[in-house]
Amino acid sequence: MTSPVSKSKLNLSILFAACLTFSISCGGGSTKKTAETPTPTPTVTSTPAEEKTSTVNMESTGDEATLQLNADSDSGKAGALKTVHFDYNSAVIRSDAKTVLKENADFLKANETVEVKIEGHCDERGSVQYNLALGENRAKSVKSYLTALGIAAKRMSTISYGKERPVDFGHDETAWSKNRRGNFVITAIGKELAANPQ
Numbered sequence: 001m002t003s004p005v006s007k008s009k010l011n012l013s014i015l016f017a018a019c020l021t022f023s024i025s026c027g028g029g030s031t032k033k034t035a036e037t038p039t040p041t042p043t044v045t046s047t048p049a050e051e052k053t054s055t056v057n058m059e060s061t062g063d064e065a066t067l068q069l070n071a072d073s074d075s076g077k078a079g080a081l082k083t084v085h086f087d088y089n090s091a092v093i094r095s096d097a098k099t100v101l102k103e104n105a106d107f108l109k110a111n112e113t114v115e116v117k118i119e120g121h122c123d124e125r126g127s128v129q130y131n132l133a134l135g136e137n138r139a140k141s142v143k144s145y146l147t148a149l150g151i152a153a154k155r156m157s158t159i160s161y162g163k164e165r166p167v168d169f170g171h172d173e174t175a176w177s178k179n180r181r182g183n184f185v186i187t188a189i190g191k192e193l194a195a196n197p198q
Contacts, residue, residue, distance in 0.1 A: 082104060
């Protein structure tokens with residue numbers, strides 16, 4: 001016959017083992033990540049132009065440097081094209097961004113065979129889905145503004161990366177303001193475009 005104390009210890013041991021098993025099966029037994037969480041596939045809202053390996057002189061800047069395929073404005077390698085920034089939780093083009101977009105439009109007008117992909121980005125706050133949608137709205141807002149300035153819509157594609165590709169990994173307003181942006185990527189150079197803009 002078992003004593004009440006032994007029975008209590010046995011029940012406690014069984015309870016402890018069950019809790020430990022549950023904790024480990026739920027991932028609570030490890031603080032180390034064993035696999036990376038897959039990055040969501042970006043939302044493409046139009047088809048990017050086919051890639052070419054040619055270069056073009058940057059006529060609007062007057063220097064002899066060449067424009068390269070897949071160069072981007074975040075890195076400063078997309079010729080005169082510059083990244084634009086947005087306010088928190090907004091896809092509205094700010095006044096400083098209007099000035100930058102006017103300069104970008106002038107560059108695209110001077111280089112009529114250049115095509116770009118406009119990437120919409122967000123800061124780290126908010127859900128993945130929300131930021132993908134906001135990034136898409138930002139990219140579309142930039143494209144619409146450039147279209148209104150006379151750039152053919154078919155020369156621009158849009159994509160959203162949401163909060164998945166920050167340029168600043170900080171966790172404060174200084175970093176967040178850099179990450180809320182529209183980045184330009186060169187997708188075609190020297191390709192002849194049809195005379196009818198979309």
